[in-house]
Amino acid sequence: MENVIEVNSLAKIFGNQTALENVSFNVKKGETLGFLGPSGSGKTTTIKILTGQLRPTSGEAHVFGLSTSSLKNKDFRKRIGVLTDNSGLYNRLSIYDNLKLYCDLYNVPTAKIDEVLRLVNLTDDQKKVVSKLSKGMLQRVLLARTLLHDPELLFLDEPTSALDPANSKHIHEGLRRLNDQGTTIFLTTHDMSEAETLCDRVAFLHKGKVQLLDEPKKLRRQYSDSTITVELKDGREIVLPGGSEGADTIYNYLSTDQVVSVHSNEPTLGDIFVDITGRELV
């Protein structure tokens, strides 16, 4: 399948600080790639380079076949939607007026406003003035603005970081729908469950380097110790090896009706991140 993003040996150095070092990856059309890493790991820097807001120090990056030096053209900007930490709204205007401006800039009918507000669960709030909104609502308006022109490629920097679980779930469902319709998503997050829910592949970014890149399931399998935990009715939790030895023991417990639950001990993405980098994701 066609690559929408191609990054080769990308590096970015600010003064004497290396933000990105030899980063290479591709994102295929219709894929959701998650960049996982703690604050300062280079996630936002990557988005800024890929959206033409930063020049790389070395290496190459192409988005829709365009090199980073040609990302300022109008047609490119119509094809992407960007939500980063430096996205802002007009505080004195209503949600509707903020979105209407962007409808006009992207030549999108204003009827689209209702559609995107439904997606972010703000249909009844469009007349509210932005200065009166909570942080979570602001984040949702910004996301709505990003989606207004049906971009083919979405760059989302921590899209649900300020949201409560119910709204995060609602946004995740919306993003999955968009992805099903063919939108490519490049997402940065330090929320493991968000990465698991949304991403086809995840990359672990630490100290400016991609440490691992694969499908979440494959990574969990690869780093699994192949043990199984059995929870018994008497309250005990027994860890058994996988394979025939463990299977026999589980069979014995099952046949004597002692089992409450059986779980394979796959690590979470967070566990794997700690394994690889020696530090937590937050």
Added chain:
Amino acid sequence: MTVSMKRIYAIFQKDLKDLSKNLFVSSIVILPVLMAFMYSRMGDILDLHYLIINLTLASVTAFIQCAVIAEEKEKHTLRGLMLSPATLPEILTGKSLVSLILTIVTLVVCMMITGYEPANLVLISFVILLSCLFYLALGTLLGLLTKTVVEASVVILPFMFLFGFGSMLKPLVDDYAILGFVEYLPNTQLVELAYKIESGLGFGSLWSHLAIILTWVIVATILTIFVYRKREMDD
């Protein structure tokens, strides 16, 4: 490069709505109007008319432009515009229209109060409009160079003084050589040009003043575009 009037109008409309709710910035229009009332009793003196006109250009045109651009930067909304399909001419034209319209309205009100009737209204209107372009570029430039509205409001003060009242320093040029530059300021040029127009002099006597004002416009515009391009990137 094609320019979309729809995008320019969208930015203008947004700014108009936004500025109507921003009294901190929009109330600056009171300053030249008050001055006009004060000076209206002193008779028909060309220097006074142009003191008010220059003050309007420095305060209303440059200050409002500077404040709206600085606020776009402060609230990170300018980056949103830069990442949209709107081009540099569309964004800067759209963002200059409110300041320009407020300037024209303020100038007309002030001229009505002071009773100023130029000998050649068309020519004077053209020169004031040309000067407006310089003040718009100056305001945009300072707005782009500062980080917040408060910072912009302070940084623009010496410019407001220089371009608002600078022409009043001209009588001191003979005694203080260091003030020689005052003769080349766009506000001084505007006053000199107005005197020549009132005396009925033709284009042959006016072109040097027009050329100096145009030079200010071109230099300020080039600097503004350069800084805008720098601000598109985070490097």
